Amino acid sequence: MREQTGHPQRVTTMKAAVCVRAGGPEVLELRELPVPEVREGWSLVRIKGAGLNRSELRTRQGHSPDVRFPRVLGIECVGVVAASTDPLLPDGTTVAAVMGEMGRQFDGGYAEYALLPNSLLMPLATTLPWDVLAALPETYLTAQGSLDALGIEPGGKGRLLIRGGTSSVGMAAASIAAGYGIETAATTRRRDKTDALAAAGVDHVLLDDGEHLADGVHEIWPEGPDYVLDLVGTATAVDSLRLVRRGGTVCMTGTLSGWLIPDFEPVAMIPSGTRLTAFHSDNVKGSAGRPLLQRVVDEVEAGVYRPNVDRVFALDDIAAAHRYMEDNRAAGKLVVLP
Incomplete structure (x- = not known):
């Protein structure tokens, strides 16, 4: 799964769901933010999907004392490399990222783009659709x-x-x-x-x-x-x-x-x-998790594992997605697509 990204440096703004303070789902506000600039050791990823997690719900509620608001939440995402200084991460490479203080100490997956440490990125070979791939990492x-x-x-x-x-x-x-x-x-x-x-x-x-x-x-x-x-x-x-x-x-x-x-x-x-x-x-992030995640992806493609996607939300509906999660209505994974 690869994509021609064109010239992402020409894209100057992006949509992102920002947690502006601790509280209910209404504190997740859709905003227009500057697209982050690439720096050494970090890559710009065009996010194609992000799984939702209850740890993000608790962070939103104010139960993560090390998180400072406003913050773009999201401890995982999948997408394509839009720009990088690392020759091992050429533009268009399909990647996944999880944990490593993503969505906590730096902005995470609830956005159209994210600037992520190269050490977190897991290049993947897959033909899975984005909503299914986003449910896996x-x-x-x-x-x-x-x-x-x-x-x-x-x-x-x-x-x-x-x-x-x-x-x-x-x-x-x-x-x-x-x-x-x-x-x-x-x-x-x-x-x-x-x-x-x-x-x-x-x-x-x-x-x-x-x-x-x-x-x-x-x-x-x-x-x-x-x-x-x-x-x-x-x-x-x-x-x-x-x-x-x-x-x-x-x-x-x-x-x-x-x-x-x-x-x-x-x-x-x-x-x-x-x-x-x-x-x-956190024990299987980055290079440590890539072979394991690739194995999972291969098993899903072969029909051995089921991705168990309960519901897919648009980024604009992130508050509704959090309400759905908080009400324990899901039987399986919730996914948001920018």
């Missing part, structure tokens, strides 16, 4: 990294429980696990999302009402799952440690319920022999 790198942290491998054995299954990462993890041949269960709090989980390859869909999940899990797996991927976060961490079989592994990846576990006592709360680990997608 942060979500699939996180899902794949989490399964790696759990020790789950292709053709392996074991039973995997995904908590927060209809999140974008949950759907991606289910898709990868199905490709691996792993027996999978996933939770949702909404009955209207069960079909989406089944379509993603989940073997057992469990409604989590906050009280009887253990009964449902033990009905299908009396000893409990071998692995738990917890995408809900701190509110369910201790319960996940109780659910996994003795000697199994829990991976904390999600932060849907916050970052801190109050009054956490590891010796009392981690059953003897059970393992607790975590994954953060």
Whole structure:
């Protein structure tokens, strides 16, 4: 996927969704900004799509103390290089970028152009449409990294429980696990999302009402799952440690319920022999993540993995996209196209 960009230096302004202060979705304002100028070590990327993430929602709400407003949010994007001083990044190269303080310490993906560190850019070979490609980087790198942290491998054995299954990462993890041949269960709090989980390859869909999940899990797996991927976060961490079989592994990846576990006592709360680990997608940014993301892209093109795009928004509708995300209406990935 390549594109002739022409002479981007002649383009002087761009549309961008600017978070002007902490608050509700209305603080995301569409503005006309100057197109950033290329400098050494950074490349100008013409953004073709950006996935939405709940971390951006929390930043918008004011829960990221290191972020100063106004700021163009967006911790990931895909697009084409419009200008660069790096000969390894010629104009028209398809790239993806995730994390690395993108959308936090410097402007991110909610714009038509972004000036990004070369170290974050992952050149890709693909024919996928932009909305599908935009749904992959942060979500699939996180899902794949989490399964790696759990020790789950292709053709392996074991039973995997995904908590927060209809999140974008949950759907991606289910898709990868199905490709691996792993027996999978996933939770949702909404009955209207069960079909989406089944379509993603989940073997057992469990409604989590906050009280009887253990009964449902033990009905299908009396000893409990071998692995738990917890995408809900701190509110369910201790319960996940109780659910996994003795000697199994829990991976904390999600932060849907916050970052801190109050009054956490590891010796009392981690059953003897059970393992607790975590994954953060900052571990697979830039050159470290490029081979993994290329593998994901190839699997999506081959039909092995499903991209699980729930809805695509225009940049002009970014406030509506955040409302949709904040209301937990999505079953899969939300994407914005400039």
